[in-house]
Amino acid sequence: MELKKIALNDVHEALGAKMVPFAGYNMPVRYSSDIEEHNAVRNAVGIFDVSHMGEFMVRGPQALDLIQRVTSNDAAKLADNKVQYSCLPNEEGGIVDDLLVYRLSAEEYMLVVNASNIDKDWNWISKYNTAGAELENISDELSLFAVQGPKAAEILQPLTSIDLASMAYYTFAKGPFAGVADVIVSATGYTGAGGFEIYVKNEDAGKVFNAIMEAGKAAGIKPIGLGARDTLRLEMGFCLYGNDINDDTSPLEAGLGWITKFDKDFTNAGKLKAQKEAGVNRKLIGFEMVDRAIPRAHYEIVDAEGAKIGEVTSGTQSPTLGKGIGLGYVTTAYSKPGSEIFVRVRNKDMKARVVKLPFVKK
Amino acid sequence: MNLPENLKYTKDHEWIRVEGDIAYVGITDFAQSELGDIVYVDIDTVDKQVAQNDVFGTVEAVKTVSDLFSPLSGTVLEFNEKLESSPELVNSDAYGDGWIIRMSIDNTAEIDELLSADDYREVIGQ
Numbered sequence A: 001m002e003l004k005k006i007a008l009n010d011v012h013e014a015l016g017a018k019m020v021p022f023a024g025y026n027m028p029v030r031y032s033s034d035i036e037e038h039n040a041v042r043n044a045v046g047i048f049d050v051s052h053m054g055e056f057m058v059r060g061p062q063a064l065d066l067i068q069r070v071t072s073n074d075a076a077k078l079a080d081n082k083v084q085y086s087c088l089p090n091e092e093g094g095i096v097d098d099l100l101v102y103r104l105s106a107e108e109y110m111l112v113v114n115a116s117n118i119d120k121d122w123n124w125i126s127k128y129n130t131a132g133a134e135l136e137n138i139s140d141e142l143s144l145f146a147v148q149g150p151k152a153a154e155i156l157q158p159l160t161s162i163d164l165a166s167m168a169y170y171t172f173a174k175g176p177f178a179g180v181a182d183v184i185v186s187a188t189g190y191t192g193a194g195g196f197e198i199y200v201k202n203e204d205a206g207k208v209f210n211a212i213m214e215a216g217k218a219a220g221i222k223p224i225g226l227g228a229r230d231t232l233r234l235e236m237g238f239c240l241y242g243n244d245i246n247d248d249t250s251p252l253e254a255g256l257g258w259i260t261k262f263d264k265d266f267t268n269a270g271k272l273k274a275q276k277e278a279g280v281n282r283k284l285i286g287f288e289m290v291d292r293a294i295p296r297a298h299y300e301i302v303d304a305e306g307a308k309i310g311e312v313t314s315g316t317q318s319p320t321l322g323k324g325i326g327l328g329y330v331t332t333a334y335s336k337p338g339s340e341i342f343v344r345v346r347n348k349d350m351k352a353r354v355v356k357l358p359f360v361k362k
Numbered sequence B: 001m002n003l004p005e006n007l008k009y010t011k012d013h014e015w016i017r018v019e020g021d022i023a024y025v026g027i028t029d030f031a032q033s034e035l036g037d038i039v040y041v042d043i044d045t046v047d048k049q050v051a052q053n054d055v056f057g058t059v060e061a062v063k064t065v066s067d068l069f070s071p072l073s074g075t076v077l078e079f080n081e082k083l084e085s086s087p088e089l090v091n092s093d094a095y096g097d098g099w100i101i102r103m104s105i106d107n108t109a110e111i112d113e114l115l116s117a118d119d120y121r122e123v124i125g126q
Helices: A009-014 A034-043 A065-071 A115-128 A154-157 A202-215 A226-235 A268-280 B029-035 B108-112 B117-123
Strands: A018-022 A025-029 A046-049 A054-059 A082-089 A095-105 A109-113 A135-136 A142-148 A172-177 A180-186 A195-201 A282-289 A300-302 A310-319 A325-329 A340-347 A348-355 B016-018 B023-027 B038-042 B055-061 B066-067 B074-079 B101-104
Touching: A009 A018, A009 A325, A025 A226, A034 A046, A034 A226, A046 A202, A046 A226, A054 A115, A065 A109, A065 A115, A065 A310, A065 B074, A082 A115, A095 A115, A109 A115, A142 A154, A154 A195, A154 A202, A172 A202, A195 A202, A226 A310, A226 A348, A226 B074, A282 A340, A300 A325, A325 A348, B023 B029
Parallel strands: none
Antiparallel strands: A018 A025, A046 A142, A054 A109, A054 A135, A082 A095, A095 A109, A142 A195, A172 A180, A180 A195, A282 A325, A282 A348, A300 A310, A300 A340, A310 A325, A340 A348, B016 B023, B023 B101, B038 B055, B055 B066, B074 B101
C-alpha cells in the first residue's frame, strides 16, 4: 500500500525530519533528537503535526443516540464546547479504538480517532448507525497540530481572539486563528505538558503552521516528532492503541473504568458490567525499573521465581526520570503499587516495581 | 556522512580500528544518526571469547534495540566504561570517545574481509 502524505509533508522534510511509515502515513519521527524534543515540550513548547489522526462528523437528531450506543463514556454529560475521552468497545470484551468526542452543538459532534483505525472505526460506527445519523469522514480534509508545553498559551495568544489562558482542560472554542476563520482550538493533548490541539483545513495548514512557528520563535519552539510524542505520553501513563489497548483488552483491565459508564447502554455493556462485578484477572500497570534495563513491548513480566505473570505493552527510558519505565498487563495479584515484579530482558530477569501513574507528576 | 579512511567497516554498521593485534569497535556515524539518542549500551561479553558475527552486546536508543555483532573473532577485553554513565557519547563522538569495546584479534585473515570506507559508503548509499 502506498504511504499517504499529510498536507505539510514537504515542510517537515525541509525542516530536516526523518520520515517513517506510521499507520499508513509518511510521518516525522524526529527532527533533531528525541530527548531534546521531549525536553522542549516539558520545559517550553513544541509543535507536533498529527494530521494523520482521523475525524468524523456526526450530525442530526440521532447523533447523540449513535454516540451513546458505540462509546463507553457518557456523552450525554457533554455540554457545547466540551471534549470527552472515550472508547469504542467491541462485542467480545475488547476495544475497537479510543477516541475524543467533541460536542459542537446538541446535534453536531466530532469524533477524533487513531489514524491506524480510521477505516475500522468508520465501518464499526456505520454498522450501528441504524437510526440514520448523518456521518461524514473528514479525515482527509483536516490537519491537526498539537502545540504542547508550559509556554503554549503565551505564544499562541497573539494569534487568536479566543482567551486561551481561561480555557479549562478538555474544552474547545471555534474562532479566528492566524487569520483563518473557524479554527477549532482545543485544550487537549497527549503529553501531560499542557497546551492546545488546533484543527484546520488542509488548505490553511501551511499558513497556520508557519504562524505558530514564528510566534514561538522567541520561546524556542521546536517541531516534535512521533518519537518524543511516545516518550511524553508514556511518562503520563496514557494508553496507546495497538500497544496497551487493542481488540483483546477490556477497558476495565486497561484502567479505563473511569470512561466506562454503566448508567447508560452501549456495545457489550452487559458483559463488561459482569466483568466489573466479578473482578478482572489481569490489569494494566505502570512500573519503574529498579535494576538497570529498558523495558520494551512484548518482553515477558515474571515473578521472583521466573514464572510468567504478564507482558510489557509499552516501555522506554524516561527522559525526565532517567530510568526505564513501562506499561504492561499482570495478573491482578501483582497489580498493587509497590509490588515487586521482574522484566525478562535478553534472558535476564530485571527487578522492577509497580507504581502509581503518572510516572511524571505535574 | 563522516567515514574516516583509516577505519574498517561492516555491513552491520560497525567500525573497527586495528592497532596491532587489538581492535577497537564502535558503531558508525550513519548508524547513530539512524538510531537517534542512545540511552543504554549493554555489553555482557567482557572477558568472553566471541566468534565473528556473534552478538557481543546491545545498543538501545529511545525507541529501538539493536544487537551488536562482533566484526572479528577474539576475546572482548574491555567495555568503554564512559558509556555506562554517558551513552550519548556514541552519538556525539561515534569514532572517538564513543568506542564500545576493545577486543583481541584471533585471526588476522578476518580483517581482510572487512569493508573499506568506500565499500561501506556504497552499503549505506551515500
